[in-house]
Amino acid sequence: MYQTRNIISTFTAILSNPIEYLKGVGPQKGELLRKEIQIYTFGDLLQYFPFRYVDRTRIDKIADLNGYEDFVQIRGRIINMVVMGENRSKRLVATFKDESGTIDLVWFQGWQWMQKSLRENVAYLVFGRISVFNGVTQLAHPEMDLLTEEIASGKQFLEPVYYTTEKLKARGLTAKAIGKLTRNLLEQLSPLEIRENIPLEVLQQYRLMPRAMAYFKIHLPTGEEDSRQAQRRLKFEELFIAQIRICRLKLKRQQQSHGFVFSTVGNTFNDFYNNHLPFSLTGAQKRVLKEIRTDTVHGRQMNRLVQGDVGSGKTMVALLAMLLAKDNGFQACLMAPTEILSQQHYKSIAELLEPTDVKVALLTGSIKGKARKKILEGVINGEIDILVGTHALLENEVAFKNLGLAIVDEQHRFGVAQRARLWEKNTIPPHILVMTATPIPRTLAMTIYGDLDVSVIDEMPPGRKPITTVHRTEWQRPQVMNFIKDEVAKGRQAYIVYPLIEDSEKLDYENLMKGYEEVKAFFPEPKFYISMVHGRQPADQRQTNMQRFVTGDTHIMVATTVIEVGVNVPNASVMVIESTERFGLSQLHQLRGRVGRGAEQSFCVLMTGNKVSKDSKERINVMVQTNDGFIISEKDMELRGPGDIEGTRQSGILDFKLADIVADRPILDAARTSAEKILENDPDLLLPENQGLKDFLASQRSKSLWSKIS
Numbered sequence: 251m252y253q254t255r256n257i258i259s260t261f262t263a264i265l266s267n268p269i270e271y272l273k274g275v276g277p278q279k280g281e282l283l284r285k286e287i288q289i290y291t292f293g294d295l296l297q298y299f300p301f302r303y304v305d306r307t308r309i310d311k312i313a314d315l316n317g318y319e320d321f322v323q324i325r326g327r328i329i330n331m332v333v334m335g336e337n338r339s340k341r342l343v344a345t346f347k348d349e350s351g352t353i354d355l356v357w358f359q360g361w362q363w364m365q366k367s368l369r370e371n372v373a374y375l376v377f378g379r380i381s382v383f384n385g386v387t388q389l390a391h392p393e394m395d396l397l398t399e400e401i402a403s404g405k406q407f408l409e410p411v412y413y414t415t416e417k418l419k420a421r422g423l424t425a426k427a428i429g430k431l432t433r434n435l436l437e438q439l440s441p442l443e444i445r446e447n448i449p450l451e452v453l454q455q456y457r458l459m460p461r462a463m464a465y466f467k468i469h470l471p472t473g474e475e476d477s478r479q480a481q482r483r484l485k486f487e488e489l490f491i492a493q494i495r496i497c498r499l500k501l502k503r504q505q506q507s508h509g510f511v512f513s514t515v516g517n518t519f520n521d522f523y524n525n526h527l528p529f530s531l532t533g534a535q536k537r538v539l540k541e542i543r544t545d546t547v548h549g550r551q552m553n554r555l556v557q558g559d560v561g562s563g564k565t566m567v568a569l570l571a572m573l574l575a576k577d578n579g580f581q582a583c584l585m586a587p588t589e590i591l592s593q594q595h596y597k598s599i600a601e602l603l604e605p606t607d608v609k610v611a612l613l614t615g616s617i618k619g620k621a622r623k624k625i626l627e628g629v630i631n632g633e634i635d636i637l638v639g640t641h642a643l644l645e646n647e648v649a650f651k652n653l654g655l656a657i658v659d660e661q662h663r664f665g666v667a668q669r670a671r672l673w674e675k676n677t678i679p680p681h682i683l684v685m686t687a688t689p690i691p692r693t694l695a696m697t698i699y700g701d702l703d704v705s706v707i708d709e710m711p712p713g714r715k716p717i718t719t720v721h722r723t724e725w726q727r728p729q730v731m732n733f734i735k736d737e738v739a740k741g742r743q744a745y746i747v748y749p750l751i752e753d754s755e756k757l758d759y760e761n762l763m764k765g766y767e768e769v770k771a772f773f774p775e776p777k778f779y780i781s782m783v784h785g786r787q788p789a790d791q792r793q794t795n796m797q798r799f800v801t802g803d804t805h806i807m808v809a810t811t812v813i814e815v816g817v818n819v820p821n822a823s824v825m826v827i828e829s830t831e832r833f834g835l836s837q838l839h840q841l842r843g844r845v846g847r848g849a850e851q852s853f854c855v856l857m858t859g860n861k862v863s864k865d866s867k868e869r870i871n872v873m874v875q876t877n878d879g880f881i882i883s884e885k886d887m888e889l890r891g892p893g894d895i896e897g898t899r900q901s902g903i904l905d906f907k908l909a910d911i912v913a914d915r916p917i918l919d920a921a922r923t924s925a926e927k928i929l930e931n932d933p934d935l936l937l938p939e940n941q942g943l944k945d946f947l948a949s950q951r952s953k954s955l956w957s958k959i960s
């Protein structure tokens with residue numbers, strides 16, 4: 251299919267021309283351009299942006315070159331050319347001279363042709379990468395340009411450099427040749443062919459150059475500022491169009507999807523809130539609850555994401571929302587990604603609701619036979635008000651009498667498709683609340699989660715003591731062990747966590763066992779008891795071991811990252827993480843969140859070998875310096891790039907040509923604000939000033955990408 255890469259098909263006829271019709275291309279090169287770099291049309295070539303520019307006016311002096319430069323550019327003449335070496339090591343060596351000295355230019359391949367085409371004693375501009383061969387600095391296979399007047403004039407001139415492939419180069423389509431094709435195209439292109447797609451007001455507000463100008467200038471900038479402004483405009487365009495699409499998708503869902511109306515706050519909610527709430531809500535919890543309330547009174551389906559750092563109190567918000575459902579004659583369910591988490595949720599919710607007449611039940615894969623049957627009956631006949639469980643809730647056999655609210659905890663463990671299955675649990679889709687502890691910067695969350703509304707719990711319950719985090723190396727292991735001993739003597743508990751990486755499971759297992767033996771030797775029974783938990787254990791054994799730690803029968807929990815999500819043992823005050831280097835920042839933060847849940851001062855000890863790489867050191871420093879999940883996730887993105895944030899990799903939504911949602915955050919924010927403002931005034935884009943944008947959207951053909959976003 252043509253157009254696969256073409257995201258700007260508002261181009262007029264000429265830009266939809268097949269690439270082989272461009273001057274200098276033809277059928278053979280056309281085929282190659284399609285195959286190698288997916289350039290099908292004139293428009294595709296126009297959007298084939300340079301990845302860097304070479305400043306053709308910055309000249310190095312030969313005498314100053316010392317071999318540590320990356321690329322250099324020199325100006326001078328060839329004073330001598332010889333062919334050296336035998337057989338396969340035969341090469342052409344040209345002695346090149348400027349006013350400061352001489353250097354060798356060397357060609358190992360294609361040297362016969364170079365020998366014929368190069369001339370002595372004419373002025374060249376030479377560009378290449380310095381290499382050192384037998385202790386002598388030289389330039390191998392440099393680019394050779396006859397010095398043009400334009401360059402010699404000394405006016406700044408940036409040459410665009412385009413990505414190319416070996417196959418393209420072999421057919422003469424070097425970076426330079428691609429640049430030439432682009433110039434051919436621009437020469438025959440009138441700016442009128444490139445229609446504006448950003449409303450004028452936005453262009454003016456952010457001082458963006460017109461679209462046509464940006465396309466010309468990104469390929470042919472007259473200077474650095476020029477190319478920067480062209481890029482800024484085109485990045486803004488990419489992000490703005492993406493935001494417009496996301497916002498429109500959301501608007502459409504809001505207009506179309508009917509939802510249940512939770513019109514009253516009734517007795518159940520009020521009784522619980524006034525008489526049984528064990529603490530007062532934080533401001534953030536109250537705010538999010540209000541947002542949920544607003545979502546559920548309008549007769550539209552709620553689709554809301556609640557982000558809140560570990561320990562910020564998401565469960566209470568979920569519970570209160572479920573009580574609202576009950577007050578309005580609906581059932582609610584809460585789905586968690588693991589059996590352990592579901593059990594914990596069930597236990598704490600059942601305890602909290604003990605004094606009320608709300609019926610809560612638990613359904614997981616391990617509940618079988620009669621017990622299961624009884625629960626399923628209670629769900630269908632409406633006896634059960636709140637059903638807590640794992641993805642077992644998604645099974646067809648789980649049919650509700652009247653499900654009004656479905657809550658999903660720890661969203662990133664569930665796929666979009668699974669979430670969609672919850673929609674089918676009633677005649678009208680129930681309200682959906684997704685809770686995640688992976689803090690993502692707000693604008694990014696809106697980009698990734700598409701049409702979900704986002705709420706943030708950005709406040710911790712009062713009285714928490716910030717966790718003290720330290721870095722310790724192998725040398726200090728005895729002190730770390732003694733420290734654990736002291737804490738246990740004070741009646742506290744400790745976690746020791748080992749990394750788990752799928753492709754070396756065996757090794758991880760061995761590490762864990764070795765660690766376990768060491769810990770056991772240091773903490774002998776009957777004074778100390780240890781629980782061990784890992785993925786290779788049968789579920790029930792793992793369960794028992796976990797349970798013993800939860801109830802305080804064991805003092806130390808040796809585990810792999812299976813404990814990462816959700817486990818709540820407020821008495822645990824120490825988290826020791828082994829081989830810290832092998833964890834990502836967000837994961838470290840999740841693990842650390844297992845402690846600091848009670849009133850006691852808690853500690854996180856990051857263990858590493860005695861030598862630590864610069865990279866690891868940087869991550870460890872972030873952990874030591876802050877407890878703030880948002881700062882950590884920003885840092886994580888900075889270090890690893892957005893592609894590594896869980897759930898974003900396959901979404902396709904982060905595939906921008908120019909924009910980088912981390913580095914270009916200010917542009918992303920501005921694009922989001924503009925998009926929202928425009929759609930607020932003119933949701934169907936009917937105003938004349940939005941016509942260009944509307945035409946552009948209509949002409950975009952790659953709908954498939956967008957249908958993937960939910």
Ligand code: ADP
Binds near residue numbers: 531562566711
């Ligand atoms: P998370 O957001 O990680 O799911 P939880 O809902 O498990 O956090 O809450 C963590 C702990 O904080 C729980 O023990 C909970 O009872 C307690 N908690 C929640 N909200 C408050 C509050 N407003 N004041 C005091 N403690 C709270």
Ligand code: MG
Binds near residue numbers: 564
């Ligand atoms: Mg939780």
